[in-house]
Amino acid sequence: MPTVRQNIAYAYEGFMRSHRASVLHIAKSVVVILACALLLETFVFNVNYFLSAGYNTINLDDRLNLQETTDGSYKLTTVNHTLEFSDLNTEVHNVRLDFDFDQPAQELTVRIHFTDEAHLTYFDSTEYTVGVPDVDVSTFVDQSEYINLNTTGIVDNLRIEIVGDDTNYPIKLKSITLNAHHPFDFNTTRFLATAGLLGLVFAFRPRSVIYRIGIVDQPRKSKAIIIATVAIEVCLLSSYLFLGSNLVGVATKDYNNGSWDGSSMVNAFEVGGDNAQQYAELAKAMTKGQLYLEEEPPDWLQDMSDPYDKGARDEAQKATGEPYLFDVAFHDGHYYVYFGVVPVLLFYLPFYVLTGANFPTAIGVLVAVIAFVLGCSALLDRFARYHFKRVSLGLYLLLQIPLVMCCGILYLLKFPTFYSLPIALGLAFSVWGLYFWMRGRAAGRPEGWYLVGSLCMALVAGCRPQLLVLSLLAFPLFWRVYITKRRLFTPRGAREFACLVLPYLVVAAGLMGYNYARFGSFTDFGANYNLTVNDMTKRGWNVGRLAPAFFAYFVQPPTATGVFPFLQAAPFDTTYMGQTIKEATFGGILACLPVLWILPFAKRILQLRFRQRATRTIAGVIIVLLIGGVLVALLDAQMAGILQRYFADFSFMFLAAVVLLAFVVNENLAPRTTTQNLLMKVLLVLVTLSVLYSALLCFVPETGWYSDVYPWAYQNIIETVQFWT
Template sequence: MPHRTGTTSLRSLKVLVPFLLVCLAETTLFNLPFWESLFFPATQTVSVTTGTGISVQDGRYTIIGTADAVLRLQLPESSGMTIRNVLLDMAQPSESGHFTAGHTFTVIPSIKDEGHSTSAANTNAAHVSEGLVSTHYIRLHTAGKVKSLSLSFSDDEGASFALSSVRINARPPFHWTWSRFLCVLAAVYLVYVFWPTRSMYQWRLNLRENRQKTVLAVFLVVQALVLVLTTQLILPSHVFASTYLTAHGAFINDDNQYNHLADAILAGHAYLDLPVPDWLTTMTNPYDPPSRAAMTAKTGEPTYWDYAFFDGKYYSYFGVLPALLTFVPFKLMTRHDLRTDAAVALFAVAFLLASAFFLRRIFARYARNVSFGVYLASCLGFVTGCGVLVQTFLPKIYSLPILSALTFTLCGLALWLGARKRHGRMSKSSLMLGAFCIALTLGCRPQFVLTALFAFPIFAQEICERLFFSRRGLTNTLCAVLPFLLCGAAAMAYNHVRFGSFFDFGAQYNLTGFDMVRSERSLARLPWALWLYLFQPLNVTAVYPFLKQVDSASMYHGFLIMEPTYGGLFAFAPMALFVVCIPRFHCQLRRLLPLAALMAGYAFVVLTVDMRIGGVSSRYLSDFSWTILAVACVVVAVVLQEYEPGLEPNVAASSMRTVILYTFVILVLAGVAVSYWNLLSDGKFGELRTYNNTLYRLVESWFLPLA
């Protein structure tokens, strides 16, 4: 008993190790500017003079010109002095009583020291935010004594700041940054919880056990909260508050398209009740963006952006089902519009639950002896790798069809995977509900309906046993086919009402940045799309936020539509690399191979269709990445089982299993880290620097000890 008590106490203490390490890092590493300032020369206040690009009035400095916008420090010693930093003591901005970074100024120190005695040398730019005191201290690394020092401001005209004093060799205060501490603590505990030494990697997956149900429930709740919070990072309330003009007033951005569709449905028609300029209906080619912009400049009447236009009316070409499931009921119950970001959060949580359900079923079919730890790590990697963060970070209408289609597809496949019961009987309800879920994707994102073909490898044995496509299997066949006929008929009728064709979903009528009706769809773009979607490595830099978007798309001499891209699937979800193990373990994976082959074919077809119609967009990764990740998860589980220790100890097998497990977990965690960090990247649609500058600059200030 004492031994057990001692072991329990030791395990309890181990839980505190990450906490103590983060406390140590916050105290030492992250407060390095304070500790090193203890050895600085004495602090001195210096006066400044301004260049012609800065005016001063009542202690407020205003940039009036980009040339010579300089503060020149009047150093007290003409022979030079030792300078370790400069403090710009700016006044704190006040905005409704809440914390704000205020305006962020780009400051470039220019130094003449013993290493640059004839002319001043510029250093890298520093970002000084009014509301972040830690950024007011600009660390300088000089070559000997400084003879002159000036600070250039490369900001737009009109920017101003209140400056009470300028000091050199100032001592930054010791500051415990709670936001940084909590974020680092969460990241460290994420690694701690999922590290391969945890006991959950020894538990055989059995969700009937209370401990497994509890851990899974905690994981799902935490992950759901994170996804919901992600939808609020760019402060989307202002996005949906009103319309706004883009492209110099040529186009109307209205991000409440599903609310307009809900109004149309409740009014009993398919077109949207939005004003259409008379000139748009008479244009020879209304889908030509420059021509529309020219007519707007001429008439003063802008057109809606990313709305379908057909036969003189606006339509929504996005799938109607999300509107029917959320926006219409909400409007009926509250008489108010549902904000799109709330709907995105709802479907993101639904996708999370569907992913856990799907992975549980696919493991039960193809890797029954998988451990709970591998299952939980697979859930983490699968959810993040499917691009859900891309969908939630910019919570607009574009995310809803994809998230809803993913949710219904995963639920449908999970139901099919578990449709076979004991004694070889088929669950009619699972067959019908699974088919119904997949068929509903016709009302979300139609290409997902191709996953219905997965029924053939899933039910291959049952088809051979004549449980389908026979007199004995007539009921099973009808359960699997009838939902597609019903949903297909509804989708075709809706298409015909809108566009006069049963098979036209209307995407080509979109009023967007290129002519989708006449755009060329050369397959010569395919190699570049494959590279960008799958293999493009990360563009890592040494400057915050450290990940940069891909600059040059390709050498393709044509019109390749390309939204901001930061890396391919294997860069953001490196766990997908485990699919390369299939040839080596094809015997152990023979039951999975037919489904894996069809999933690969589906991914290729959907990638090709997306490339030809919409070009390259990180959002479209969610259309097909889940198939590759699902196969990778099963491959990992099967390979680990291959090296499972038997009755007799096998050191080589045990070592190989350890290597594989560590590799898998590290790749999962690396993918999660890169995916979340990429939310800070510049150039994204809805980039954090523009929409939530306070958060963006707050995170940037965490790295000041590196300056």
């Protein structure tokens, strides 16, 4: 009997006999990609190392008029934090401020002035010019301490000032030098990112083999590559979530170690303040047989005639000094959670019962996002493999990447709070529900698939009710089978249809009972009782809110700048003469996601499908997705406002419609023709721009994110990208 080692060797030899040429080609390509990444990291991203090699370094320590410390450093204080040097009479290419690494890390804003052969006096910004911009320097990031200057000829005077009201003094400065030699910095993260980007360029180049691998014709090879791609995406998404450690809520010896309990391998801890714990507090209340939070509202809140008026609440809080919980439902003298209850039942309640600790919300968001990516990929594979015959692996991947990366889930990972969890979980349930429905449509005995699928779709109501719009896809998916062909009126058809409907009835009964137990109404989810920035009981519906919302959500262009991450919050002006609920947004999806520019051609593309197929299923799905997307966006604006995380409510619907439209176009083109090649090139450009926008949005500085809580560490990301500064 052969040993395991012999079996492995035999399998390896057989595989190599069949695929030796492909394996060698891939190996050579990987070597070339790594070599190119190495060359770029060495000679391009470290260009300052080579440019500064011949500089004449000048140490200015002996000209410092600062108090010295016992360890030989200099102390910048609240009174003395300006360094001024006269009569330098030398060329100045850069300045190095060598801060003591052992002091508490912080980000400093440095303002520099100089005089040179083009400026006899210090100069600032004027109506027609821009002066030397302030620069951020981290006492924790060595590369940020080297500040390149663009001077003209000989520099005479130099002034360096620490500005910023939030600077923590004293600051320990070890040394200051002019024309310092930049150290060689091999950045492993940048090297791997560069190799990854080069790998994507190589994989999706116009003549790549992935465009010749058919999803239907070569199922084993295509599935293996799809699984590998999804695994890489999951790793990237997980890494991004854990980057924002201030919002994660888990600690180990080496991660968030300031909150580590010192004994467990991993422990959870609370993040985000009292307001962020309401899901966890509801789980605790449920174990005691109650549906309202344990915390008692202050007496002044219970005595108010209108507790939903934020201005009046704030005045009462100032007068009494007693705080209240924000963004929870207040009804009949108790606090309630108005967010969907399914996340509590799925994550928080079991976790609390088992451990006695609060479930870390960010982990729930990550689990939901991973479930969404897996379900989305499976659903897309189902459409490509069973409803279209000419989809190549290249086209599948070219559409799968923006479908999962541009639909808003990256922003949910950026802020993995209890606000993001219901949206992420609703999306995950939706795509898996659709997948199970699609499996059932092709199964001989679909009852089980329909039950699971409808259960997933129904549970969306307990997560994010807006996403129930996706349940309307049941009409194009099942109308022809059960209504047109009258299968519903047969015993078997009636049984199958019952499996589609029954989970909705069960979940609806549970949610209605939950609502009635809390608010005495079967249909009241409690959103109107929310203690938020406006009085939801009187918000109502107003047509005037629709135009600003449509502009912000769909057509507003992005606002760009020349500094990483290059995107800024888009300006917002409105003629709506009432209160608008608005947080920072970064442009409408039709303007910022070029892959959606296929949508204006939807009518002509659907006509191609009509000539190809007598059925209207795909056309119906696309129409429902587009109408549903617009409806959800406008409903969000009316009910809650204009917020960046709400883009995840509807972006997926438009992207899914684009995927199906692209499949239809591809189906009507002969393989490997000039027209199809042109389609792939255009699609590649549109996808690249869309993914680039979504990726850059991940790193835009925002309040409460990593850049705000750890600005001194965020500076490392900036230095990694802006290698030339």
